[in-house]
Amino acid sequence: MSQKIEKSHWARLIQLLSQHKRKTAALVALLIGLVLAIVLLVNGQLEVGTFVSLLGLSLLAGVVIALWGGFSELKIFGGGIRLKELTGGAERGIKSLEEGRVTVYRQMLTLTMRKHGGASGYYDKRIPEFLLVIDEIKQQGLFAELSSQVDELAGQLLNQQQRNLTLMINPMTGEGISGVSVEQQIDELKGWLRQMEGSNVSSLSREGYLLYFDILGIIENLERLVDFSAGTHRAS
Secondary structure: OHHHHHHHHHHHHHHHHHHOHHHHHHHHHHHHHHHHHHHHHHOOOOOHHHHHHHHHHHHHHHHHHHOOOOOOEEEEOOEEEEOOOOOHHHHHHHHHHHHHHHHHHHHHHHHOOOOOEOOOOOOEOHHHHHHHHHHHHHHOOOHHHHHHHHHHHHHHHHHHHHHHHOOOOOOOOOOOOOOOOHHHHHHHHHHHHHHHHHOOHHHOOHHHHHHHHHHHHHHHHHHHHHHHHHHHHHHO
């Protein structure tokens, strides 16, 4: 009896899928692209920007398959697809797709906030990934929709990178960072580098050697965040 019921359920499922072949195919395409993108990102085989592009292409493929026959033209990620005449359903699909793009990039911004450090733990690797996503957002013309979240996260990253500086000790003098402003801290870190280079970097201890390369990255992080903040304020 149970086997008959199970077969009946499977038969209904197969019948339902066959009635909605296009939607089923769209969902399968979207899920395959999503799973593939996440697996490659987790395994470190994809950069954040590439992950976003792959996710967007999966979303595009799903919508095109689901609404095939209802488009005259669909534009996304700078490209175009010309099909048949536009219907009301396709118009709603395009609007939903545009909203989906904002959601994808909003999630990508959140994803860049995962915690991980550099060689000695002071350099925040999240900042380059965050700025890479910002570049993608600007290219897609979505910065206005995401500007409030971008500003908030940029402030959080800057504050965290500055907090990391309070834990650092100059291996040449045994002193910490005394600068308060970002500009003062950048100048002080550059002075640390000159001291370390003057005594030959290769002669430093392992901790000092790793710290040297983290300082290089920290300076770049701070300068890029300052430039980004200044550029955002000028634009506003």
